[in-house]
Amino acid sequence: MSWRHFAYVLFQTTRASFLAEEKNSSLGLIWHLLNPILMTAVLFMVFRNVDRLREIEHYELFILIGLVHYNFFINSTTRCAQNFLRSRSLILNTTVPLQLLVLRQTCIEGLTLFIEILLVLVLGVFMGANLGGALLVYPLVFAGILALSLGASLLLCALVVFLSDLNYIWSLFCRMLFFVTPVFFDPQIVGDGLARTVVELNPLTGLITLARDTLLYGGEIDPLETGLALMGSMLVLAFGWILFRTTSPRIPDYI
Amino acid sequence: MAIRLNSVSKAFMVSDRRRRPLYRELMSLRNHQRPEGRKVVLNDLQLEIPDGSRVAVIGRNGAGKSTLLRLIAGIYRPNSGSVDVDGRLCCFLEPGAGAASALPVRDNVFLYASLAGLGWRETRDSLERILKFCGLENQEFTWVEHLSFGMQQRLFMSILIETMRLQRAEVFLFDEFLMGVDQAFRGKVEDALIHYPGTNQIVLHASHDHELMRRTCPSAIWVEDCRIRSFGPTEDILERYRHDPHDG
Numbered sequence: 001m002s003w004r005h006f007a008y009v010l011f012q013t014t015r016a017s018f019l020a021e022e023k024n025s026s027l028g029l030i031w032h033l034l035n036p037i038l039m040t041a042v043l044f045m046v047f048r049n050v051d052r053l054r055e056i057e058h059y060e061l062f063i064l065i066g067l068v069h070y071n072f073f074i075n076s077t078t079r080c081a082q083n084f085l086r087s088r089s090l091i092l093n094t095t096v097p098l099q100l101l102v103l104r105q106t107c108i109e110g111l112t113l114f115i116e117i118l119l120v121l122v123l124g125v126f127m128g129a130n131l132g133g134a135l136l137v138y139p140l141v142f143a144g145i146l147a148l149s150l151g152a153s154l155l156l157c158a159l160v161v162f163l164s165d166l167n168y169i170w171s172l173f174c175r176m177l178f179f180v181t182p183v184f185f186d187p188q189i190v191g192d193g194l195a196r197t198v199v200e201l202n203p204l205t206g207l208i209t210l211a212r213d214t215l216l217y218g219g220e221i222d223p224l225e226t227g228l229a230l231m232g233s234m235l236v237l238a239f240g241w242i243l244f245r246t247t248s249p250r251i252p253d254y255i
Numbered sequence: 256m257a258i259r260l261n262s263v264s265k266a267f268m269v270s271d272r273r274r275r276p277l278y279r280e281l282m283s284l285r286n287h288q289r290p291e292g293r294k295v296v297l298n299d300l301q302l303e304i305p306d307g308s309r310v311a312v313i314g315r316n317g318a319g320k321s322t323l324l325r326l327i328a329g330i331y332r333p334n335s336g337s338v339d340v341d342g343r344l345c346c347f348l349e350p351g352a353g354a355a356s357a358l359p360v361r362d363n364v365f366l367y368a369s370l371a372g373l374g375w376r377e378t379r380d381s382l383e384r385i386l387k388f389c390g391l392e393n394q395e396f397t398w399v400e401h402l403s404f405g406m407q408q409r410l411f412m413s414i415l416i417e418t419m420r421l422q423r424a425e426v427f428l429f430d431e432f433l434m435g436v437d438q439a440f441r442g443k444v445e446d447a448l449i450h451y452p453g454t455n456q457i458v459l460h461a462s463h464d465h466e467l468m469r470r471t472c473p474s475a476i477w478v479e480d481c482r483i484r485s486f487g488p489t490e491d492i493l494e495r496y497r498h499d500p501h502d503g
Contacts, residue, residue: 005369008369009370012366012370013353013366013369015362015366016358016362016366019355019357019362020357023357089349089352090352090353091330092325092349092352093330093352093353094330094346094353094370095346096353249332250332252325252330252331253267254268
């Protein structure tokens with residue numbers, strides 16, 4: 001399959017999956033906006049009076065930006081693994097490349113993230129966020145989080161066919177990840193020690209921090225920090241890609 | 256030679272050992288149970304199919320017909336040996352695999368045609384012909400899930416026939432693709448299968464419908480006991496198959 005036709009099949013399958021999902025919902029796209037707004041409202045009400053968090057400027061937008069990126073990562077990876085297992089008929093009866101099934105889910109969730117970022121920008125304008133030249137760096141953050149999610153999804157799909165408990169393990173991992181990802185707190189308040197190391201090693205930390213700098217606070221963007229944040233994503237993508245290529249010939253035998 | 260199988264073998268792990276919970280793996284280790292073996296489905300196949308062939312694949316249920324087609328399609332990798340296919344593939348191994356029944360007919364034509372190898376422009380230009388072939392001219396915006404099974408089959412089959420007509424694939428693999436369709440549509444598809452394939456196209460068709468095989472495929476492969484028992488003229492193969500004590 002040529003790259004051009006691969007892209008066309010990806011477009012058609014992504015479009016079909018997205019429309020089929022939307023068809024089963026009365027509010028459709030509005031859910032993608034309501035969900036993070038309501039969750040942000042809850043987190044804001046719970047944490048707004050905590051001393052170190054109260055000092056954060058535009059705390060509600062700070063949470064919203066963290067939440068949409070974190071949600072994108074867990075939704076795209078979890079749904080990708082679930083849908084991959086449900087694609088048995090497609091895998092066994094068509095010659096569609098298996099990578100396309102992983103990419104499809106990342107694209108669907110990427111579209112959702114794009115809509116949520118538009119919401120963040122609209123709210124940012126109304127709430128006086130510092131939207132300036134730094135905004136131009138955001139596409140890099142978007143590409144970085146897509147790469148990170150795609151890498152993790154490839155990794156999961158490479159193994160989920162062989163390890164029946166992986167979906168449960170990943171679900172547990174995602175819950176723990178919430179508390180080591182700076183969704184509602186600033187990484188600076190964690191202090192030193194093991195917790196700080198774990199938060200800093202989390203590839204989402206650099207991307208979310210960078211997303212806030214570009215979408216909310218403006219100012220100068222440190223190229224080194226940007227490079228490090230993107231490098232984590234690229235490493236996960238490379239590892240996921242290699243593992244998926246290694247196991248994919250055996251997937252149709254086991255699915 | 257467009258399809259060549261050289262010493263191809265395929266075995267599967269027995270279903271009980273696939274994706275079982277971790278605790279069952281640990282229990283079987285504790286009880287010193289030996290892992291159950293593999294089931295050999297096809298063993299040491301040698302096969303060469305030249306360009307322009309229309310070949311029926313026959314054999315009893317579970318003989319390995321679908322596995323053979325999936326090996327040729329590249330869906331399964333052989334455990335040993337090699338499969339060489341010269342040309343683009345188009346598969347119809349399960350009705351509607353990859354289609355989105357929650358979407359309208361028109362969307363499904365574009366989606367399914369993309370999986371079959373057609374681009375957007377070709378599909379747009381062929382849309383009317385596809386809908387006319389399957390008898391859905393006025394139902395472009397009807398949801399596919401609201402169509403009967405037979406009409407869905409007609410739709411997907413029409414897209415593959417159009418792919419064949421436009422020469423957008425060289426190797427066509429079908430597995431019991433005319434289930435549930437009426438005689439009129441069967442006749443149209445049989446005509447298409449006889450007249451459309453070009454000299455560079457190969458059609459492999461696994462089915463238990465011997466009359467259809469006789470009419471559309473000049474040669475046949477008989478799969479039995481994990482191997483290709485015979486490959487030759489369809490009439491001869493069907494005659495031998497009919498008198499076989501296991502399959503007749």
